[in-house]
Amino acid sequence: MITAALAMAFVGSLSYGKLPAPLAVPLSIGTGAALFIFGRHSHTDGRIPIDVMAQRSRLNTLNPTLKLAAALALIAVCIASANPYPGLLLTLAMPCIAIHGRTPKLRDYVQTIALPSAFIIIGGLALLFEVCGEPAGALNLRVFSIWLCVSPESQARTAVVVAKAFGASSCMITLGLTTPMPQLIGALRRLRCPDLIVDLMYLIYRYIFILLTLHTEMRDAARSRLGFRTYRTALRSTGDIYSNLLAASYRFASRNFDAMESRCYDSGIRFRESSRRATLPECLICAALFAIAVTLAIMPL
C-alpha cells in the first residue's frame, strides 16, 4: 500500500505541468491502483517465488549465456544513455518478454518488481523535490515555513534517472524470472567469472533453501508453544531462533563438507552444466532489441 501511495504521488508530481490534468490524474491513480492490486505479496514458507517462477518459465530452456549477455548489454545501454527512452523501452518490453513464458503472470511480475520500485520511487521523490525559501517551481508545497518545489529541470532530470533505474531493474528481474539460478551461475562460469565466486554462489544458493526450511521449522515450533504470543515473547523467540540457526547452520556445513569429501571433492565444485545452444532467431531477437535500445539512446532528448 505504501509503494502504491508513493507511486501515485511520484507520477503525479513528475507529470504536473508536463501532461494535461485529464491525462496526468488518471495516470497517477492508475499506477498507484495497479501496484495496490497486483503488488501485494503473499508469504511462502520454504519457497522463494522468483525461484519457483524461474523453474516453471517456458523461457528457462533458452541458452542462459545468451540471456545473461543480452541482459548485461541492455543494462549497459540503459545506464549509459543520456535520455529516458531506452529505460522506458525496457520497462515496457521486459514484462512482455517475461510473461511470454507463461510463468510468471503479469500479477506475479508486478509483485516481484514492487519492492525495488519502492526504493526507486523514494529515490525519485528525493530528486524531484527541492527545498526552497519561496515558491519557485511548477509545483510548490508548503511545509511549515519552507517550500518543496518541483521545477521543470528536476522533472527532466528525475525522469531520466528513474527511467534508467526501472529499465535496468526490469532487465534483471526478467532475467531472474526466466532463468533458474543454477543456469545463471553456470553462465557466469562460462563468461569467465572466477571459480571461487561461482563455487560460493552455488553453495549460497543451496544454503538459502536449507536455512529457510530450518527457520520455518524453528519458527513453527516456537509458534506452537505460544512463542509469539506477545511482542516481548516474539522478540525473545526471534532472537533464540536466529542464534539456534547459526549453530544449526554450522553443524550442517560440517556434515555437508563430509558428504562432499565422501564423493571425492578435493577443491573446486564441478557440476555437469548442460544447456541448449542458442539458435539464430534467438540471437537475432536479442540483437534487434539491443539495436533499438542503442538507437533510442542516441536520440536527442
Add this chain to the structure above:
Amino acid sequence: MRPNDEVLRIENIGYRYHGAERPALNGVSVTVRRGERVAVLGSNGAGKSTFFLCCNGVLRPQSGRILLNGNAVGKTKREVYALRQAIGLVFQDPDNQIIAGTVESEIAFGPMNLKLPGDEVDSRVDSAISRLNLEQYRTSAPHYLSGGEKKRVAIADILAMEPQVILFDEPTASLDPLNVAAFERTLEELSNSGIAIVISTHDVDFAYRATDRAVVFANGAITADTSVESVFGDAAVLAAAGLRKPLLFEAAEILGLAVRPRTIEQLRRASLGES
C-alpha cells in the same frame, strides 16, 4: 590371500575424536564381500557413523588398516579417492548430501570429481537416473522434492560413482512405509547386481527383513558379527547393545516355530506347516 569375493576388509581400526574421553572406535574389524547385505546395529553413540566415515575414507583411522580388494589403503590422495569411489556413503539426511541446483548436476558431482570424460559422466548420470526412476525430476531443483525423492537422488549420487559397496546411514529414518518398501526393492536390485550393502539402522524389523548378516556395535567395539538370526537369538548381545528382537522373530519364538520367518507371508506359511 583373500577370497575372490572380498571387497573391503577393516582390520583392528581405532578412532578417537579430538578432546573425547573415550575412543569412538576401538579395535574394530569387519570384512565385506561382494553382493552381501549387512546390518550395522547399535544404540546412539555406539560408533556406527564414525565407522562409516572411516570405511569411506572421510576420517582416517588412527590405528589399524583398511584393505580395498586386498590392497592396503595408504595415505596418498590417489588411494583415498579410490577408496571413496569404491565405498559409497549415503548420508542419513539427504539435505546433508545434496549441493547442486538440479538433480542431474547433483548426480554428476561425484563422477565430475573423478575427472571422468564428459561422455562417461553423462552415461553414468543417465544410468543412475534410470535405475532410481528419477527421469521426470532430471532438471528439477532438489530442494522442491519430497523426502523419499531426495533419498532416491542421494542413492543415485552414489550409484553414479559405480561403487562396490554402499554404506547407508539410517536409510529408513523419516521415510513413510511406501518409500521404505520402494527402498527395499532398490536394495534388492543393488545387491543382485553384485554391490555389497551395509546398512546402519535402529529399525530391527527392517534389518531382519532386508539383511542377512548383522554387525553389532557397543561402546565403539564390535560385540557380534554373525547371521541376523543368531544375533536376534542372543539375548545377551541384544541387551548389551540396547536392541530388541524383531516382531516376526519374536512371534515365531512364541509360536514355537523351528524356522525364523522374515516376512508375514513366511510366518503364515510356517504357522500353517507349509514348506
